[in-house]
Amino acid sequence: MFQGVGVVARVVLVHGIAQQFEGPETLGLKLGAALRDGVQLGANLTLEPADVACAFYGNAFIEEGTRPADLPPWDEKYVEDGLEAELLDAWFQRAAELEPSIPPLDEEGTRSLKAAATSRALQVKWVRARLNGLVKADFFQGLGKRFLVSELKQVRRYLDDPPTWQAARASVAEQVGEDTRVIVAHSLGSVVAYEALCENPDWPVTDLVTVGSPLGLPLIFRRLSPLPTNGIGAWPAKVLRWTNVADPGDIVALINTLGPLFASGPNGPVQDRTITNGVKMHDFGRYLTAPTTGAAIAAGLRQASA
Template sequence: MARVVLVHGIAQQFQGPELLSLRLAAAARDGVRLSSGLALEPADVACAFYGHAFVEPGTRAGDWPAWDEHDVEEGLEAELLDAWWRRATEVDDGVAPLNQAGTRGFAGYTGSRLLRTRWVRERLEALAHARFFQPVAKRLLVSELKQVRRYLDEPPIWQAARAAVAAEISEDTRVVVAHSLGSVVAYEALCENPGWPVTDLVTVGSPLGLPLIHRRLSPLPVQGRGAWPGGVVRWTNVADPGDIVALVASLAMRFAPGPVGEVDDRTLTNGVRMHDFERYLTAPKTATAIAAGLREMSA
């Protein structure tokens, strides 16, 4: 069984575990070998797949709703859209900065449907042209907002996602590497299963520190700090400063310390593909964290 389990992020609903493993597992093996000299076999790396949980049975891309600014819901979806836009204005010169009116939160427009729609449309259009997302249609952005909200709010979704992780964990598994929303899935699954043999958690491009995500975690944070994830010994968090999903790049002060200390926060540059899981996996700062857990297993 797999020694390393990868957990993907959002927008993978039309993929599958074998298809994702072709590139993601290969990237992980390449990264570990090039950074540490440790050679992994194909069977050593598995991909926990939960993208199908967001697709209605019997449907594929042709049945995907044509979402637009009218479909972004108040609450988490609007808050996350605003957070992404604000961060994009800080790291991308191509995204127009907020004007005085734009600084108002979504709640400020709840009395006018027209103004609310305009508020959302401005943000969707700006992000659709950001380097981080380009090229992307507005309905894709809305879909990603909805996947985050559905995972956090709908029990069948988070249950299916965590079960997908559990299905790949075996007595041989020592390292879990989780990307984007997958880092939330992996974190909560590890908290639920402190008896798992996993010693090392590696999160990349993670939104775990974003307040609107952090305060909804299971288990709930206590006095502003999240729980340490189960039986994990070491937790390494890797973020590209240009990755707008990893809005809060440092997790050390947002989670309780573990057996050997706080979260090890690391930064890197993924070039123009700031949020790309493959680039995170092949990066030495990620790969050395994976290798460390595997070497402990061999010691």
């Protein structure tokens, strides 16, 4: 049911993982400014701060009433079999393709996940080899194992834990109002936004812009709600236009062409666009300031005003 009547934001931002130490106002100020810059650079359209709202769900990943000073001491022993291990392997394989500096796996590291899972000791070695490689990747910019394991767990929690995905989707619903026309979603937030749009066909949103999206990654695609039918994902409700923007060096956006994977909408299939974000391939701010992203956002706003 549409709950957001009266909210003035014309554009709603949906962030990705690793934002549990942020807040809706601080994150909204930073990302809102980047979006307004992108729209101005890409389409010569000026937006006011009140035109943009940020759906915040970072607090869904910490215990209620607490704010930990640091991440838990996670390492290879804490990566769970199944989704977490599959995602780790997908990231590692893509990073190894893009960055020759990542050392090759040894014989034990090249085992299949299924083979490694037959022994706890083998699985820990299998995970350690991939984490050791990823922490050397330029993409992750020296982030430690604890941070990488935290990211794996946040993705798994959203996909498998009902209270987490309910809180994330509710954060989007709180910001969508009668004036909202465009949703711009980054990383895991693109999954949140897509699923929220599919389950709320009464929303007035006409344009979805996804950036750095993992929606095409098979281990995520096959878990989407609603489930894909015959290998094709559902079109998100009443959205008229869907633009997907990806940097080819963005490891999270492993499958950066979404058009063939989803049904077409009223104005055609997903429009896939490629940009370069420099050394910060996955950064939400850089995606937002890109003229390509700004032009897609502006197109939706101008259509709404026509």
